[in-house]
Amino acid sequence: MTEKTENHESFEDIPGELIANLKTLFDTDSMVPGSIDDAIIAEADRYLVRRRRFKALRWMAPVAAAASMTIIILSLLSDKDTAIRNDPKTSIPTIENITILDAFRVARIIRAGECGKKEWDANHDGTIDQADVHELVTAAVRL
Amino acid sequence: MTRHDPRSDESLIEAMNNGDTRAFEVLYHRYRDWVYRLACRFTGDDEEALDVLQETFAYFLRKFPGFTLTAKLTTFLYPAIKNRAMDRIRIKKRYMSGEKIFETIGKPPDTRPNSLEGLASLLHCLPPGQYEVLIMRFVDEMKLDEIAAALNIPLGTVKSRLHNALKTLRTDERTRAYFEKNIQHTAEGNG
Numbered sequence: 364m365t366e367k368t369e370n371h372e373s374f375e376d377i378p379g380e381l382i383a384n385l386k387t388l389f390d391t392d393s394m395v396p397g398s399i400d401d402a403i404i405a406e407a408d409r410y411l412v413r414r415r416r417f418k419a420l421r422w423m424a425p426v427a428a429a430a431s432m433t434i435i436i437l438s439l440l441s442d443k444d445t446a447i448r449n450d451p452k453t454s455i456p457t458i459e460n461i462t463i464l465d466a467f468r469v470a471r472i473i474r475a476g477e478c479g480k481k482e483w484d485a486n487h488d489g490t491i492d493q494a495d496v497h498e499l500v501t502a503a504v505r506l
Numbered sequence: 507m508t509r510h511d512p513r514s515d516e517s518l519i520e521a522m523n524n525g526d527t528r529a530f531e532v533l534y535h536r537y538r539d540w541v542y543r544l545a546c547r548f549t550g551d552d553e554e555a556l557d558v559l560q561e562t563f564a565y566f567l568r569k570f571p572g573f574t575l576t577a578k579l580t581t582f583l584y585p586a587i588k589n590r591a592m593d594r595i596r597i598k599k600r601y602m603s604g605e606k607i608f609e610t611i612g613k614p615p616d617t618r619p620n621s622l623e624g625l626a627s628l629l630h631c632l633p634p635g636q637y638e639v640l641i642m643r644f645v646d647e648m649k650l651d652e653i654a655a656a657l658n659i660p661l662g663t664v665k666s667r668l669h670n671a672l673k674t675l676r677t678d679e680r681t682r683a684y685f686e687k688n689i690q691h692t693a694e695g696n697g
Contacts, residue, residue, distance in 0.1 A: 377672070381684040382644045384622055388629075389645050393552040395542050395559065400534075403563050407530040410567050415525030 466499035515579050523571045534563060537579060541587055544646065548591030558590045565590070577655045580648060584656035624680035636671035639664055 469483050473492060483491050485498035511518070511532040521529035541562055545555035565586050575582070629637055642648045642656070650668070654661040675681045 377644065378684045381625075381675070381681065384625055384684075385641070385644050388622055388626055389543070389547050389641070391543060391546045391552070393546070393555075395538055395556065399556055399560065400538070403534060403560055404531050406564065407534070407567050408527045411522065411525050411527045411530065411570065414571055 461499055461502045463500065463503040466496055466503055469499055470496045516575055519573060519575050523573060525571070530567065533579070537583065540580065540646070541583060544584070544587045545591055547641075548588055549594055554591075554594050558587060558594060561590045562586050578652055580646070581652045581655045584642075584646075584648075585658070628675065628678050628680045632671055632674060636667045636674070639667040640671040643668060 469491075470493075472483075473496065480491070483495055485495040485502070488494065513521070513529075513532070515533065515536075518526075518529040518533050522533075538559070542555055542559050545558035545562070546552060549555050549558060562583060566583065629640075632640070638657070639653055642653045643650070648656065650664050651661055654664045657664070676685050
């Protein structure tokens with residue numbers, strides 16, 4: 364504690380003339396030329412602009428990749444969906460892949476009085492009727 | 507305009523992290539002379555000091571984006587300037603060991619006014635650690651905690667080095683007069 368106080372006092376108690384002379388010893392008349400200023404600032408401009416572009420690209424790349432992936436996946440799903448609907452053998456996809464559009468499709472077929480296929484019997488009661496449409500709607504909503 | 511920007515160093519660094527080139531210019535002009543003076547002292551050569559100045563700011567720049575200021579900027583810049591100056595001296599004086607370079611780095615120039623001869627010769631005699639802390643405190647006007655952070659040593663070590671350096675200045679015949687005059691002025695002022 365005593366030492367700390369002594370130290371503190373001694374640091375404050377420095378003659379101004381000594382400090383001035385210390386500074387004089389290390390004074391330099393030379394100045395930084397304007398060309399050096401310009402070179403350093405120009406380099407900084409180039410560097411920071413480059414980093415800013417890189418930063419923007421860093422964000423854009425994953426976004427672009429994600430967008431591309433989304434487009435590819437949507438395109439594949441759309442192809443798959445179309446293929447299922449256009450396939451006369453299956454007409455209705457499996458219950459796991461059912462959508463509300465499939466339920467509408469079956470409902471329209473029943474209303475038109477057309478003959479239902481075996482795989483449309485969603486509730487497995489042996490007949491294709493409105494109850495199967497309800498079953499398909501429930502499955503589609505649940506999915 | 508650039509030189510009198512009222513923003514703090516922290517704000518300017520934040521702006522630089524966002525790619526603001528103007529912010530760098532402000533910081534450059536704020537610290538250029540300080541960096542150059544220090545580089546001149548360490549290298550003892552104006553031309554070498556200009557190279558150190560450029561390398562120091564290039565090093566500072568490479569920290570962006572993502573730089574966070576945890577202390578004062580002078581605390582960050584001081585070791586950068588010193589290391590770059592030492593590298594330059596090493597290249598020039600390949601025969602000299604690292605320890606020897608540390609002992610000679612930043613010593614007062616050989617050409618000086620006669621009135622300062624005694625002070626300069628005493629500074630040459632001080633241990634490098636004490637000398638460095640003394641100059642950082644009274645020439646570079648750094649606070650004790652900033653010196654500790656810049657040199658990466660405990661605050662207590664800074665205090666003891668400074669205490670010992672001042673003790674030598676007080677007792678050595680080459681510099682004792684400064685303190686005796688100071689005591690006389692104080693006594694007259696009180697009387």
